[in-house]
Amino acid sequence: MTEFLTQIDSRRNALIQLTQDLVRIPTLNPPGRHYRDICAFIEARLAPQGWRCELIRAHGAPGDSEAYPRWNLVARLEGARPGQTVHFNSHHDVVEVGHGWTRDPFGCEHDTAEDRIYGRGTCDMKGGLAASIIAAEAFAAAHPEFAGGIEISATADEESGGYGGVAYLAEQGRFAHVDAVLIPEPLHKDRICLGHRGVWWAEIETQGRIAHGSMPFLGDSAIRHMGAVLEEMERTLWPLLSTKHTAMPVIPEGARTSTLNINSIHGGEAERQAGDTGLPAPNVADRCRIVIDRRFLIEEDLAEVKREVTAMLERVRAERPSFRSEVRDLFEVIPSMTEKSAPVVQATAAAIAEVLGVEAAYVVSPGTYDQKHIDRIGKLKNCIAYGPGVLDLAHQPDEWIGVQDMVDSAKVMGGVLGRLLGVDERARLMSGPR
Numbered sequence: 001m002t003e004f005l006t007q008i009d010s011r012r013n014a015l016i017q018l019t020q021d022l023v024r025i026p027t028l029n030p031p032g033r034h035y036r037d038i039c040a041f042i043e044a045r046l047a048p049q050g051w052r053c054e055l056i057r058a059h060g061a062p063g064d065s066e067a068y069p070r071w072n073l074v075a076r077l078e079g080a081r082p083g084q085t086v087h088f089n090s091h092h093d094v095v096e097v098g099h100g101w102t103r104d105p106f107g108c109e110h111d112t113a114e115d116r117i118y119g120r121g122t123c124d125m126k127g128g129l130a131a132s133i134i135a136a137e138a139f140a141a142a143h144p145e146f147a148g149g150i151e152i153s154a155t156a157d158e159e160s161g162g163y164g165g166v167a168y169l170a171e172q173g174r175f176a177h178v179d180a181v182l183i184p185e186p187l188h189k190d191r192i193c194l195g196h197r198g199v200w201w202a203e204i205e206t207q208g209r210i211a212h213g214s215m216p217f218l219g220d221s222a223i224r225h226m227g228a229v230l231e232e233m234e235r236t237l238w239p240l241l242s243t244k245h246t247a248m249p250v251i252p253e254g255a256r257t258s259t260l261n262i263n264s265i266h267g268g269e270a271e272r273q274a275g276d277t278g279l280p281a282p283n284v285a286d287r288c289r290i291v292i293d294r295r296f297l298i299e300e301d302l303a304e305v306k307r308e309v310t311a312m313l314e315r316v317r318a319e320r321p322s323f324r325s326e327v328r329d330l331f332e333v334i335p336s337m338t339e340k341s342a343p344v345v346q347a348t349a350a351a352i353a354e355v356l357g358v359e360a361a362y363v364v365s366p367g368t369y370d371q372k373h374i375d376r377i378g379k380l381k382n383c384i385a386y387g388p389g390v391l392d393l394a395h396q397p398d399e400w401i402g403v404q405d406m407v408d409s410a411k412v413m414g415g416v417l418g419r420l421l422g423v424d425e426r427a428r429l430m431s432g433p434r
């Protein structure tokens, strides 16, 4: 381990440079820009060092087009003898810049006083990608005799569901031979993220009958029906959800109960476009729709989650004779949580203790990330998120990553590789010549 730690320290500037290079390729999603460029950049770095690199386009995946092809990179470094495969997966896409920046979002300045690098994607998650690359390079240099293989993937579209990225690779069987996966999302260097809550997005529509707004008694207002739905939600559904607590260590703590957000509401005539100076038409609304975002716990069952909503609509119907509604599923993800006894968790906890001198904290993410595809499509449970950075900074203006956090997490990643790929210096010293 000491040899490896020295290797990482000597690569501090290389880590800064690599992070800057990755962030300066503006892989904005939407629409999905420069995906091939970033894959080719990583290939150009790793291939000359003996990594077998493949650029894989997710043909036909949602979002894939000739204008914005969904490119992914998978790189593999073979060890000196057979053993396990440890795979680092990072998404290479970043979200839009947004307002409020005081730094150049793609200039990627290293503020030496703060020892931070600023830019869109530094924290979520090119800093983690860079740390995993440096960790793997330093590990291979310190321990060329390692067993098994190290893989690094840079994948598309995590920010929009991951269908052109990890989901596609999993469908192609790219995780079939993999033993352990670490996803360097920004969960902080001393935390192991075991998984995430479940998601159900649905559209609820109430239906009425159109009529002239001066004679509303001739129609049936879908908006008033929706008002009754919202009232029933306040009266019974939110109180019910707040009683549901999970044993999952979700952060922040507010997310340890079931939650429901109403993402949008719309009823009646379409909203006026900018520049339209006409007056609205006086109609009774015959349709009203809301989109709900329900996050559920590992203790809950998706069918039960859906039944709570249909039962609530039934209660509204019982009091409103003309009430009609429909529920349409939009998106669903089952909760995922890796056992603490899983080898990748044990190895990471031991490496955190060794490198940082603290006990690892175990967390679960309130929202989902690509672990869902590795779990459900790839059928691999030995998977965690572990990486540098402060989660709250993701998607924010003036996003940054701390250089020391990246260095420390690269050391932990190397410690994980040592434990899983047959390199343990203490064991070797003890069994060596006396």
Ligand SMILES: [Zn+2]
Residues within 6 Å of the ligand: 091, 124, 125, 158, 185, 186
């Ligand atoms: Zn991310």
